[in-house]
Amino acid sequence: DAGVIQSPRHEVTEMGQEVTLRCKPISGHNSLFWYRQTMMRGLELLIYFNNNVPIDDSGMPEDRFSAKMPNASFSTLKIQPSEPRDSAVYFCASSDDRWGYTFGSGTRLTVV
Amino acid sequence: SQQGEEDPQALSIQEGENATMNCSYKTSINNLQWYRQNSGRGLVHLILIRSNEREKHSGRLRVTLDTSKKSSSLLITASRAADTASYFCATGGYGNNRLAFGKGNQVVVIP
Numbered sequence: 001d002a003g004v005i006q007s008p009r010h011e012v013t014e015m016g017q018e019v020t021l022r023c024k025p026i027s028g029h030n031s032l033f034w035y036r037q038t039m040m041r042g043l044e045l046l047i048y049f050n051n052n053v054p055i056d057d058s059g060m061p062e063d064r065f066s067a068k069m070p071n072a073s074f075s076t077l078k079i080q081p082s083e084p085r086d087s088a089v090y091f092c093a094s095s096d097d098r099w100g101y102t103f104g105s106g107t108r109l110t111v112v
Numbered sequence: 113s114q115q116g117e118e119d120p121q122a123l124s125i126q127e128g129e130n131a132t133m134n135c136s137y138k139t140s141i142n143n144l145q146w147y148r149q150n151s152g153r154g155l156v157h158l159i160l161i162r163s164n165e166r167e168k169h170s171g172r173l174r175v176t177l178d179t180s181k182k183s184s185s186l187l188i189t190a191s192r193a194a195d196t197a198s199y200f201c202a203t204g205g206y207g208n209n210r211l212a213f214g215k216g217n218q219v220v221v222i223p
Contacts, residue, residue, distance in 0.1 A: 004154075033210075043155075043200070043213040056210065091154055100145050100157030101211065 006104035018080040025094030131188040133217040135201030
């Protein structure tokens with residue numbers, strides 16, 4: 001397995017633009033997590049899916065953030081409109097609920 | 113929700129020495145996990161210890177868990193330059209598999 005695949009690796013966008021981050025979890029994993037990492041706040045859980053269903057989105061900072069998981073092999077995190085304070089590294093991770101998480105390499109988002 | 117908190121925050125050691133870092137948490141847990149993050153990369157799962165276990169080994173890693181003190185330690189023996197990374201502890205609760213991560217320990221191993 002190629003692991004958790006995230007795209008793009010880097011994204012630079014202007015304030016107000018829509019940003020879509022993508023994630024392909026490991027085949028067979030039934031849980032998927034979106035995290036945001038910043039120096040100030042560390043790793044924050046944004047949203048968590050189990051069997052493609054959103055279970056907990058309490059970490060989503062604002063209505064500007066939305067996430068979907070249309071099937072077991074794909075998830076998106078969308079920010080619309082983006083703001084400079086959204087600049088961070090966004091990680092997707094998947095799990096089979098038995099062992100630890102497998103993280104993707106992350107998307108470094110810069111909003112200017 | 114649980115929040116792992118590592119201590120100390122930064123550690124600089126010579127290659128070959130042992131590195132020890134600690135983690136504390138606040139509520140009951142089902143398991144505690146340690147992850148490593150190399151600069152610019154995602155987190156890599158190192159080891160998981162369940163609440164009914166007290167010690168676990170994996171290669172040069174040794175993890176202890178004291179549920180009465182709500183704390184864990186990660187020991188890396190005979191450190192190598194490649195061990196330079198940030199190390200995070202994360203706690204998982206009963207009835208869910210969400211992990212809460214601490215802020216991380218930065219470890220620098222000097223060749």
